[in-house]
Amino acid sequence: MRFRGIIVGTMDDLNFWGKRVLARVDINSPMKDGRLLDRSRIEAHAKTIRELHESGAKVVVMAHQGRPGGDDFDHLEQHARALEPLVGTSVKFVKDVTGPEALRIIDSLEPGDVLVLDNVRLLAEENIQAEPERLVKTLLVRELAPHFDVYVGDAFATAHRSQPSVAGFPYVLPSVAGRVMESELRGLSKVLDVSSRSFFIGGSKVDDVVKVMPNLIGKGTVMTGGLVALTFAKAYGQYLGPAEDIVKSLGVEVIEGARRVLEKGKVMVPVDYVVERPDGEVEVQEAGQELSGVPKDVGPTTVAAYRDVIDASDAVIFKGTAGVVEDPRFRRGTVALLEAALKSGAFVLVGGGHASAALSWVEEGLRKAVGYTSTAGGAMLYLAAGLKMPGVEALAYSYSKFIARGGWP
Ligand SMILES: Nc1ncnc2c1ncn2[C@@H]1O[C@H](COP(=O)(O)OP(=O)(O)O)[C@@H](O)[C@H]1O
Numbered sequence: 423m424r425f426r427g428i429i430v431g432t433m434d435d436l437n438f439w440g441k442r443v444l445a446r447v448d449i450n451s452p453m454k455d456g457r458l459l460d461r462s463r464i465e466a467h468a469k470t471i472r473e474l475h476e477s478g479a480k481v482v483v484m485a486h487q488g489r490p491g492g493d494d495f496d497h498l499e500q501h502a503r504a505l506e507p508l509v510g511t512s513v514k515f516v517k518d519v520t521g522p523e524a525l526r527i528i529d530s531l532e533p534g535d536v537l538v539l540d541n542v543r544l545l546a547e548e549n550i551q552a553e554p555e556r557l558v559k560t561l562l563v564r565e566l567a568p569h570f571d572v573y574v575g576d577a578f579a580t581a582h583r584s585q586p587s588v589a590g591f592p593y594v595l596p597s598v599a600g601r602v603m604e605s606e607l608r609g610l611s612k613v614l615d616v617s618s619r620s621f622f623i624g625g626s627k628v629d630d631v632v633k634v635m636p637n638l639i640g641k642g643t644v645m646t647g648g649l650v651a652l653t654f655a656k657a658y659g660q661y662l663g664p665a666e667d668i669v670k671s672l673g674v675e676v677i678e679g680a681r682r683v684l685e686k687g688k689v690m691v692p693v694d695y696v697v698e699r700p701d702g703e704v705e706v707q708e709a710g711q712e713l714s715g716v717p718k719d720v721g722p723t724t725v726a727a728y729r730d731v732i733d734a735s736d737a738v739i740f741k742g743t744a745g746v747v748e749d750p751r752f753r754r755g756t757v758a759l760l761e762a763a764l765k766s767g768a769f770v771l772v773g774g775g776h777a778s779a780a781l782s783w784v785e786e787g788l789r790k791a792v793g794y795t796s797t798a799g800g801a802m803l804y805l806a807a808g809l810k811m812p813g814v815e816a817l818a819y820s821y822s823k824f825i826a827r828g829g830w831p
């Protein structure tokens with residue numbers, strides 16, 4: 423398939439029967455207290471895995487969950503169990519990635535078998551980002567690649583990271599896009615080219631947002647929520663009371679980055695917040711004055727102001743959440759904004775694990791008004807901003823090196 427001037431192979435280009443296939447998917451899902459809260463990414467990637475299983479491949483699934491140190495950093499056994507009914511076969515799981523136990527099971531697979539490796543971010547070197555020359559030298563790539571014939575890059579939601587599992591293997595193995603990667607690239611290239619759009623950008627991955635924001639300003643009005651909003655409020659000089667430390671913990675570069683974004687253009691920040699006071703009570707407080715609790719959602723006046731922007735847009739791109747949606751007390755802002763977008767008649771694109779999970783709390787009849795749901799949050803924004811996608815570039819390299827000249831069955 424052609425994508426923005428490059429050619430990426432798809433699963434239609436290869437015969438998988440009996441092949442040892444390493445499939446990198448993104449089943450990173452919202453979790454609370456060690457339990458999966460949402461399975462949409464697992465459902466999406468199950469289609470790719472099922473097709474590989476039905477084509478007689480020996481399928482090894484590689485994925486991550488959370489980031490080291492985070493509450494949702496976990497093993498992938500639950501994910502493997504959730505895949506079983508969706509793929510329609512028993513799914514093996516090994517609590518290992520490149521160790522002897524993993525390699526033994528990989529080498530013993532029969533056509534049609536499916537094995538899920540444990541969280542690839544348990545390996546330190548997966549958590550660095552580097553150029554392809556370095557990625558191919560990582561132990562992860564050097565140790566696993568010889569055990570495979572083909573790599574399927576399906577982790578679209580992680581394709582903006584130049585990490586070894588995403589952007590390393592395609593330089594040494596014939597590689598194609600999986601079905602999720604393929605449909606996201608096709609789907610998003612169509613919908614991102616709308617003239618009058620607005621962006622709602624929330625959630626906690628502020629470093630990603632600060633990176634894409636200079637390219638988004640000018641492409642539409644940007645409304646913020648979540649930790650993104652707190653960072654920009656700080657960059658505007660607001661005092662955040664008990665949330666000052668939360669924003670400081672994101673690092674000076676992130677706050678400085680937000681200030682530089684504001685030199686380029688305006689970003690909308692909340693005018694009120696739902697805060698949690700030290701005594702556990704929840705109340706709405708106006709922004710700009712000293713907050714006496716931690717802001718955990720946007721307030722009703724903010725929702726009304728953002729609704730006006732949404733109503734004037736032809737397309738709304740929604741990434742991340744307005745508040746701590748895992749706690750029902752701080753879900754209202756996100757749900758109200760999603761509902762406003764879905765009622766507005768604009769084309770609504772929802773991206774990101776938490777934002778798409780929040781759709782399940784929206785009035786049932788409204789849900790069908792979503793124009794496009796992407797499995798990706800950050801990666802979707804990178805694409806909207808026209809930034810480099812190392813996971814896609816690696817697949818294009820692999821296609822031209824190993825597949826295009828017809829050297830592969
Ligand atoms: N005010 C806030 N304080 C702390 N965390 C927040 C706040 N608002 C949102 N979050 C967190 O942001 C996370 C969702 O952000 P993110 O992962 O960036 O979204 P997505 O998965 O949709 O791309 C949720 O875990 C949510 O609790």
Ligand SMILES: O=C(OP(=O)(O)O)[C@H](O)COP(=O)(O)O
Pocket residue numbers: 448450488489579580583627773774775776797798799800801
């Ligand atoms: O959930 C993801 O990204 P997203 O929250 O931006 O959609 C991906 O799994 C990438 O995870 P990362 O942002 O920890 O690299």
